[in-house]
Amino acid sequence: MGRPKIPRKSTAIDMTAMCDVAFLLLSFFILTTKFKPAEAIAVTTPSSVASKVAPDKDVVLVTIDPTGKVFLSMGDDKNDLAKKGELADEIMKTKGVTFDKQKFVKAHFWGCSFTQLPAYLNIPEENRKGNLLAGIPADSTKGGNEFGEWIALVKNVYVGSKMNLLLKGDNASKYPAFKSVIDAFKKNDLLKFQMVTNPESIPTGTELWKQSMKGEKREE
Amino acid sequence: MAEMDTSSGGGHKKGPGVKKGKKLSTRVDLTPMVDLGFLLITFFIFTTTMSQPTAMKLNLPKDADKPEDQNKAKESGALTVLLGKDNHVFYYEGIMDNSNASSKFKSANFGSGEDGLRMEIMRKKASTPDKDFVVVIKPGAECTYKNVVDALDEMSINDVKRYALVDISDVETKLIQLTEGAAAGAK
Numbered sequence: 001m002g003r004p005k006i007p008r009k010s011t012a013i014d015m016t017a018m019c020d021v022a023f024l025l026l027s028f029f030i031l032t033t034k035f036k037p038a039e040a041i042a043v044t045t046p047s048s049v050a051s052k053v054a055p056d057k058d059v060v061l062v063t064i065d066p067t068g069k070v071f072l073s074m075g076d077d078k079n080d081l082a083k084k085g086e087l088a089d090e091i092m093k094t095k096g097v098t099f100d101k102q103k104f105v106k107a108h109f110w111g112c113s114f115t116q117l118p119a120y121l122n123i124p125e126e127n128r129k130g131n132l133l134a135g136i137p138a139d140s141t142k143g144g145n146e147f148g149e150w151i152a153l154v155k156n157v158y159v160g161s162k163m164n165l166l167l168k169g170d171n172a173s174k175y176p177a178f179k180s181v182i183d184a185f186k187k188n189d190l191l192k193f194q195m196v197t198n199p200e201s202i203p204t205g206t207e208l209w210k211q212s213m214k215g216e217k218r219e220e
Numbered sequence: 221m222a223e224m225d226t227s228s229g230g231g232h233k234k235g236p237g238v239k240k241g242k243k244l245s246t247r248v249d250l251t252p253m254v255d256l257g258f259l260l261i262t263f264f265i266f267t268t269t270m271s272q273p274t275a276m277k278l279n280l281p282k283d284a285d286k287p288e289d290q291n292k293a294k295e296s297g298a299l300t301v302l303l304g305k306d307n308h309v310f311y312y313e314g315i316m317d318n319s320n321a322s323s324k325f326k327s328a329n330f331g332s333g334e335d336g337l338r339m340e341i342m343r344k345k346a347s348t349p350d351k352d353f354v355v356v357i358k359p360g361a362e363c364t365y366k367n368v369v370d371a372l373d374e375m376s377i378n379d380v381k382r383y384a385l386v387d388i389s390d391v392e393t394k395l396i397q398l399t400e401g402a403a404a405g406a407k
Contacts, residue, residue: 012249014250015249015250015251015253015254016250018250018254019250019253019254019257022253022254022257022258022261023257025257025261026257026260026261026264029261029264029265029268030264032270033264033268033269033270034268034269034272035267035268035269036267036268036269045273046365046366046369046370047373048274048276048369048372048373048376049373049376049377050274050275050276050277050373050376051274052274052275052277053272053273053274053275054272054273054274054275055275064365166275169365169369170365171364171365171366172364172365172366173364173365174361174362174363174364174365175303175359175360175361175362175363175364175365175367175368176361177365178359178365178368179359179387182280182385185280186280186282189282191279191280191281191282192277192278192279192280193277193278193280194275194276194277194278195275195276195277195278195369196273196274196275197273197274197275197276197369198271198273198274199271199272199273199274200373202377203338203377206338206342206377206378207342207377207378207379208376208377208378208379209377211379
């Protein structure tokens, strides 16, 4: 048989180039991304054309979950932790409830009425999931707008210092929940707040698009 | 030293007893390293977020108790946007009363098409003087937070300087329900 001999080729490929690519991508991802914050309350925020990045210092965050329950949280900075402690003292002083201050400070968010706070703080942190909790009563038709009192206390704590009031609402939450939160803000003369949204590109051909094309800086 | 030189005089050949150093290959198999690299990449993709959340500013007006303190909007320049359930949008121009309700009350959607809210705002904006133009947003009880944010976003997209978030009136709620009922019946 005149079968030509095929030389056996090595199947080993030089992996250096691939290794380079892999580590280049890795370093890109490490540098451009940020770790997802642990979220006990599942919230999908709507998108807007606002381009200002949400602040992460001196934050007072109000979260509205899909069913309209309201939660309150504050930042985790050293400064914020001190404020949390002050808030705990305020609540104990004015509302006549006693609870573990340390646990109050450690909690990532609060979602119950003042009277339920001691019981709430006894729930282990990992079991404190948004859908299992009652939320701060904010609806004035049922149970009164206690959320307004929470905000009043928070405002007292932040007197004389900067406070970034953020509102993070879920796409599916109904307007009345949003309205009762706004009413609570209004009642406390907190007339400026920011809503957390996902970035979105400006639709082409609109006024804003024309402005940004011209290079005009827009007010946020 | 000179003696050593003479002993190894025969070119590169080493003398007996001197072991020949085997030339080791410097190539390393990089496959496991590539594996590791991609494993780390997938880990970072799953645990991190790319986009930072942005914040949209909203300044609320102070509640004016007395009616005479409230800002008056010129009737001709006002566009009222009503938000209903299931992403329905309705709008009317100027003031609506019972006599002209059916002819003025129109429906729209959040799209950018011909019957979208954006088109309507742009049309109204072009036809009214700048200082008179005001958009009144009235979210109904059935609309979602997303609808409200979208409507507010529409204001900044179209560069509307004056807009207000106002509670819906009973008449308007009824009209929305009527229209939505009719639309459901037609289907």
